[in-house]
Amino acid sequence: MPSLTYVAPTTVSDAVKILAAASGPTRVMSGGTDLLVQLRSGRTKPDLIVDTKKIPGIIGITQNADGGFTIGAATSGALLGEHAALKAAYPGIVEAAQLIGSTQVQGRASLAGNLCNASPAADSVPAMIAAGTTVTIAGPAGTRTAAVETIVVAPGRTSLAKGEMVTAFHLPPVKGKTGDAYLRFIPRTEMDIAVVGCGVSVTLDAAGTITAAKISMGAVAPTQVQVDPSCIIGSKLDDAALARLDAAAQAVCNPIDDKRGTIEFRTKVAGVLARRTAAIAVARAGGR
Amino acid sequence: MSKIHVTTSINGEPAEFLAEAHESLLDVLRNNLNLTGSKEGCGSGDCGACSVLLDGRLVCSCLMLAAEAGGHEITTIEGIADGDKLHPIQTAFLENAALQCGFCTPGFIVATKALLDKNPDPSETEIRYWLAGNLCRCTGYDKIVRAVVDAAAEMRGS
Numbered sequence: 023m024p025s026l027t028y029v030a031p032t033t034v035s036d037a038v039k040i041l042a043a044a045s046g047p048t049r050v051m052s053g054g055t056d057l058l059v060q061l062r063s064g065r066t067k068p069d070l071i072v073d074t075k076k077i078p079g080i081i082g083i084t085q086n087a088d089g090g091f092t093i094g095a096a097t098s099g100a101l102l103g104e105h106a107a108l109k110a111a112y113p114g115i116v117e118a119a120q121l122i123g124s125t126q127v128q129g130r131a132s133l134a135g136n137l138c139n140a141s142p143a144a145d146s147v148p149a150m151i152a153a154g155t156t157v158t159i160a161g162p163a164g165t166r167t168a169a170v171e172t173i174v175v176a177p178g179r180t181s182l183a184k185g186e187m188v189t190a191f192h193l194p195p196v197k198g199k200t201g202d203a204y205l206r207f208i209p210r211t212e213m214d215i216a217v218v219g220c221g222v223s224v225t226l227d228a229a230g231t232i233t234a235a236k237i238s239m240g241a242v243a244p245t246q247v248q249v250d251p252s253c254i255i256g257s258k259l260d261d262a263a264l265a266r267l268d269a270a271a272q273a274v275c276n277p278i279d280d281k282r283g284t285i286e287f288r289t290k291v292a293g294v295l296a297r298r299t300a301a302i303a304v305a306r307a308g309g310r
Numbered sequence: 311m312s313k314i315h316v317t318t319s320i321n322g323e324p325a326e327f328l329a330e331a332h333e334s335l336l337d338v339l340r341n342n343l344n345l346t347g348s349k350e351g352c353g354s355g356d357c358g359a360c361s362v363l364l365d366g367r368l369v370c371s372c373l374m375l376a377a378e379a380g381g382h383e384i385t386t387i388e389g390i391a392d393g394d395k396l397h398p399i400q401t402a403f404l405e406n407a408a409l410q411c412g413f414c415t416p417g418f419i420v421a422t423k424a425l426l427d428k429n430p431d432p433s434e435t436e437i438r439y440w441l442a443g444n445l446c447r448c449t450g451y452d453k454i455v456r457a458v459v460d461a462a463a464e465m466r467g468s
């Protein structure tokens with residue numbers, strides 16, 4: 023560890039140049055709440071840390087002219103929770119981000135870190151996938167946009183290429199009767215990692231029938247997985263639709279068996295959480 | 311490896327130090343600056359004994375590199391009292407016997423300061439959730455919660 027270097031570039035292009043030129047193991051840092059734990063335990067041994075937080079705009083939330091939102095990659099959960107317009111439009115994403123850790127961890131933990139740490143149990147990721155979130159990625163070849171669900175490819179591994187970093191998240195404008203929600207199951211009430219997580223976003227027509235939906239599960243497979251929403255589209259989330267959703271959510275599970283939840287338990291809870299989360303999303307969208 | 315020169319503000323005073331890239335803010339507070347009030351209970355963000363305020367925001371100093379402190383304002387437990395005069399939160403902890411060994415106490419007091427600055431009249435539930443990242447092996451938490459309620463009342467002037 024004595025050979026570690028810390029740099030805090032002040033522009034994205036400088037950061038990308040440094041990342042692209044680095045020859046040894048390198049880590050981008052946002053809030054550092056995963057990185058510092060891994061550094062101390064020796065799980066990661068970078069020789070260069072590139073802190074993004076001195077880059078203007080990397081922390082902050084902007085509501086765009088179309089009503090959508092741009093969230094800087096290193097924006098903390100605490101800041102998300104204090105943004106009234108974001109909370110009103112995307113309560114599911116804000117709740118998911120605010121479930122991360124303690125008040126202390128909230129002061130630093132970011133969406134980019136939660137996504138790029140690539141844990142199957144990351145709380146904000148199913149919520150972001152459900153809400154149709156995209157990310158801007160800067161790299162040596164310029165910037166590109168990608169859907170959140172294309173980033174995590176395996177536990178601890180992302181699809182980002184060498185020299186690339188996430189700079190921002192984009193949430194589309196909320197159209198018509200749309201609502202989102204996120205729930206997780208943990209054995210305690212606070213300070214624990216999801217045994218199952220579920221994010222749901224639904225759009226309803228004037229009569230309250232679901233016309234579009236996106237459902238994402240966390241902690242039940244090596245990466246976040248999606249449930250085919252056709253099981254609830256066209257319904258008003260009546261009992262039959264809920265039963266189909268329960269079965270479909272269980273069917274996508276490929277969980278681990280550990281002390282915090284057996285395969286059987288995680289699978290069953292996935293069905294239950296999917297039903298409960300969908301009911302909240304529908305209520306928020308203005309259905310019953 | 312050359313050390314990083316950091317210019318910051320700690321408890322309202324300008325501060326400068328040299329840090330290795332891998333050192334946490336907690337390492338530097340305790341080992342270089344002799345500010346040993348902040349404790350290391352875990353070094354992994356779980357216990358809150360290392361809590362400090364970074365520009366008024368509650369964070370774990372064990373989860374922050376010392377090098378990141380440049381240009382920011384840090385408040386540690388040593389900056390909570392007004393000289394020899396204890397802060398009402400500190401008095402309330404003493405009066406409620408909200409500490410036994412005292413190892414967790416600096417973290418609880420800094421976290422409570424952050425809470426009451428934001429919300430002068432928190433409910434018991436809000437207090438318990440806010441302090442969920444501060445662990446205490448001794449008190450069973452109840453006296454800590456009473457102390458926070460009392461401190462809040464005192465600070466509101468009621």
Ligand SMILES: Cc1cc2nc3c(=O)[nH]c(=O)nc-3n(C[C@H](O)[C@H](O)[C@H](O)COP(=O)(O)OP(=O)(O)OC[C@H]3O[C@@H](n4cnc5c(N)ncnc54)[C@H](O)[C@@H]3O)c2cc1C
Nearest residue numbers: 050052053054055056057123132135136138144145188355
């Ligand atoms: C006590 C404690 C409790 C926790 N509880 C939870 C919990 O309940 N739920 C949960 O989901 N997580 C939890 N976490 C994990 C962690 O806090 C979250 O994953 C957090 O969102 C990480 O964000 P960060 O900004 O701190 O990431 P960092 O530590 O800065 O980065 C994490 C990873 O992402 C990479 N990275 C960071 N920024 C970028 C970027 N812009 N571009 C590319 N790669 C990047 C880093 O290189 C690193 O590999 C907890 C952690 C602690 C210490």
Ligand code: FES
Nearest residue numbers: 351352353358372
């Ligand atoms: S020492 Fe920082 S949280 Fe325990």
Ligand code: FES
Nearest residue numbers: 410411446447448
């Ligand atoms: S008083 Fe001993 S840990 Fe809290």
